[in-house]
Each structure stands twice: as C-alpha cells, then as structure tokens.
Amino acid sequence: MKKRTVKIGNLNIGGSSPVRIESMLKVPLSDLRACKEQIDQLWASGCELVRVAFPDISLVDALRQLTTYSPIPLMADIHFNFRLALAAIESGCPSIRLNPGNMGTSSELDNVVDLAKQNRVVIRIGANSGSLSRDILESSNGDAAKALVIAVEKQLELLLERDFQDIILSSKSTRLSDCLRSNYLLAQKYGDFPFHIGITESGPGIRGVVKSSCGLAFLLFQGIGDTLRVSLTDTPVSEVKTGFEILRTLGIRDHGPEIISCPTCGRKRADIQAIIKEFLPLIEELPDGFKFAVMGCEVNGPGEAKAADLGIAGTAGGLVIFRNGEVIADGQTDEMKTMLKKIIHSIHNDQKMGQ
Numbered sequence: 001m002k003k004r005t006v007k008i009g010n011l012n013i014g015g016s017s018p019v020r021i022e023s024m025l026k027v028p029l030s031d032l033r034a035c036k037e038q039i040d041q042l043w044a045s046g047c048e049l050v051r052v053a054f055p056d057i058s059l060v061d062a063l064r065q066l067t068t069y070s071p072i073p074l075m076a077d078i079h080f081n082f083r084l085a086l087a088a089i090e091s092g093c094p095s096i097r098l099n100p101g102n103m104g105t106s107s108e109l110d111n112v113v114d115l116a117k118q119n120r121v122v123i124r125i126g127a128n129s130g131s132l133s134r135d136i137l138e139s140s141n142g143d144a145a146k147a148l149v150i151a152v153e154k155q156l157e158l159l160l161e162r163d164f165q166d167i168i169l170s171s172k173s174t175r176l177s178d179c180l181r182s183n184y185l186l187a188q189k190y191g192d193f194p195f196h197i198g199i200t201e202s203g204p205g206i207r208g209v210v211k212s213s214c215g216l217a218f219l220l221f222q223g224i225g226d227t228l229r230v231s232l233t234d235t236p237v238s239e240v241k242t243g244f245e246i247l248r249t250l251g252i253r254d255h256g257p258e259i260i261s262c263p264t265c266g267r268k269r270a271d272i273q274a275i276i277k278e279f280l281p282l283i284e285e286l287p288d289g290f291k292f293a294v295m296g297c298e299v300n301g302p303g304e305a306k307a308a309d310l311g312i313a314g315t316a317g318g319l320v321i322f323r324n325g326e327v328i329a330d331g332q333t334d335e336m337k338t339m340l341k342k343i344i345h346s347i348h349n350d351q352k353m354g355q
C-alpha cells in the first residue's frame with residue numbers, strides 16, 4: 001500500500017522517509033527558558049519532532065516564541081478547546097495533536113480544519129485507552145483494541161468529511177496487546193496514512209525501555225510506524241536515545257555509532273565499563289553506523305567483534321587495538337589508550353573533511 005507523506009515544517013513523515021524520532025517537552029510552556037533548554041538538548045540528540053502541551057490561551061505568545069526559536073518542528077498538544085487549536089495554528093505552529101470530536105460544535109471544528117488547511121498544518125489524531133468513552137467500549141463488547149479502532153475511525157471521519165488529508169494516526173494503550181492489535185487493525189484499513197506509534201506510560205528505567213522496545217519492535221517489523229515516541233518516565237533526551245537504539249537494533253535506521261561490548265566473563269583482562277565510560281564522549285562523535293568494540297580479552301574479543309570497524313580488547317599485559325578484525329597494535333594499557341584516541345581523532349578529522 002502506497003504511504004502518504006505529510007510535511008511538518010521541513011520534516012517529511014511517511015512515504016519513503018525514515019522512521020522519525022520524536023519526544024515531548026516535560027516542562028511547562030510558561031517556563032520558556034526551560035523549554036528552550038530542553039529544545040536545545042533534544043536538537044543535539046537528533047530529535048526530529050517535539051510535542052508541547054498547550055493548555056491555556058494565555059500561553060499563545062510563549063508558543064509563538066518557541067515555534068520561532070526551535071530548530072525542531074513543534075506539535076502543539078491540545079485538549080477539548082477549539083480556541084486553543086485556532087491560536088496554535090495562528091501562532092505558526094506547524095502541527096497540532098487533537099481529537100476533532102473534542103473541538104466543540106461542528107462549525108467550530110470547521111473553523112479549525114479550514115485554518116489548518118490554509119496554513120498547511122498537519123493534524124495528528126488518535127485514541128488512548130485512558131480516554132475511551134463508555135459508548136465506544138460498549139459498542140466493541142469490551143474489546144479494548146477494537147474500541148481504540150472505533151475511536152480513531154470516528155476522529156478520522158470528522159476530518160475526511162471536511163476533506164482534510166494531512167493526518168497522522170495513532171492508537172495507544174498501556175496494555176501492550178491492546179496497543180499492538182489496535183495498530184495492526186488500523187493499519188489493515190488505513191495503512192496509507194502515516195502512523196505515530198508509542199507505548200504510552202511505559203514506565204521508569206529499564207521497565208519502560210523493555211516494554212517500549214518489545215511493543216515498538218513488533219509494530220515496526222510489520223511496517224507499522226512512521227514516527228515514534230518512546231514514552232519514558234525519564235528525560236526527553238533519554239526517550240530520543242532509546243528510540244534511535246530501537247531503530248538501530250532492528251536494522252531500520254542508524255543514528256550515531258554502534259558500541260559492541262562483551263558481557264565479560266572469568267577471562268576478562270580489562271575493565272570494560274571503565275573504558276567505555278572514558279571513551280564514550282569520543283565514541284559518540286564517530287560517524288553514523290560506525291561499529292566500535294570494547295572486549296574483555298584478546299583470545300575471543302577480536303573474533304567475537306569482527307564486525308567492528310575499530311575496537312580494543314584486554315590482554316595479560318594491557319590492551320590490543322584491532323581494526324576490521326585485524327590486530328594492529330599490542331601494548332601497555334596507557335600506551336594503547338593514547339594510540340586509540342589518536343586513531344579516533346583521525347577518524348573525526350576525516351569525517352569533517354568529508355562533510
């Protein structure tokens with residue numbers, strides 16, 4: 001099925017574009033300085049779309065300023081108020097997230113849709129398990145996945161009957177099976193629309209990362225998902241980094257270098273964690289898709305990490321450095337670390353020259 005493309009600012013979503021990574025500001029729009037700081041951090045992390053809660057009309061000037069400031073396109077998140085939707089569009093915000101069914105009367109929704117058309121604003125619509133109405137749950141016989149599909153369809157119809165097409169669809173649930181099945185069912189019917197995917201409120205730390213990774217992997221492997229957010233009880237930058245790692249692990253998209261490191265065992269001859277910590281700032285500057293390995297011993301390390309472009313492994317006397325599976329230097333730890341830094345710097349320089 002040919003996928004439509006929508007354009008938010010300069011960002012294409014859907015069609016043949018890569019799966020996009022987005023996040024949401026976790027500070028209020030009333031604190032513009034803090035919002036700008038998070039935008040800066042998100043921009044540095046590679047984030048491509050940022051949602052921002054827009055709960056009050058008094059914040060429209062802040063939204064306007066942030067839209068002008070942000071190098072990343074913004075999406076204003078709006079609940080239950082068509083005036084907020086109109087104000088967000090008038091402020092220059094290139095996309096909004098709302099439920100058309102919550103936008104007041106039919107003519108008030110007409111106004112929102114007309115203004116969105118005039119300004120080429122993209123609208124993300126969707127359903128969330130937390131806000132399903134009793135009617136919809138009853139009409140789906142308590143099947144939450146089907147209820148989510150019905151809820152999305154109702155929203156979609158409201159836009160399509162007004163001939164609005166620049167739409168992103170989403171369906172979310174904290175219950176993984178409902179989230180996955182509703183997206184699957186929606187993709188069968190509306191797979192030509194771009195999909196935003198995410199496992200909502202997936203939790204803190206490792207729990208959230210595992211839950212999101214399992215759910216998103218299932219969807220992405222079926223070709224569902226054009227833009228994703230990893231919802232974590234963590235910083236927005238952690239969400240973005242996790243999103244890119246999920247895409248990298250699935251072989252969908254490279255962002256930054258890959259670190260291959262062994263789990264260590266009784267044969268280890270180097271403190272892997274300390275080496276990774278020391279070299280991480282340098283490693284992170286390596287090109288997209290570059291494979292850097294840190295292995296515990298020289299007997300198995302270079303072999304186990306032969307896919308690596310560059311790596312080190314512990315030895316009885318220090319470290320060995322290997323490139324493309326071949327050992328190129330062997331010596332004491334400090335000497336090898338210095339040599340490794342020089343090699344990484346030369347790769348950085350080559351990268352800059354090639355830009």
Ligand code: SF4
Nearest residue numbers: 262265268296297300
């Ligand atoms: S590379 Fe060496 S230390 Fe690391 S897991 Fe393999 S055998 Fe153990």
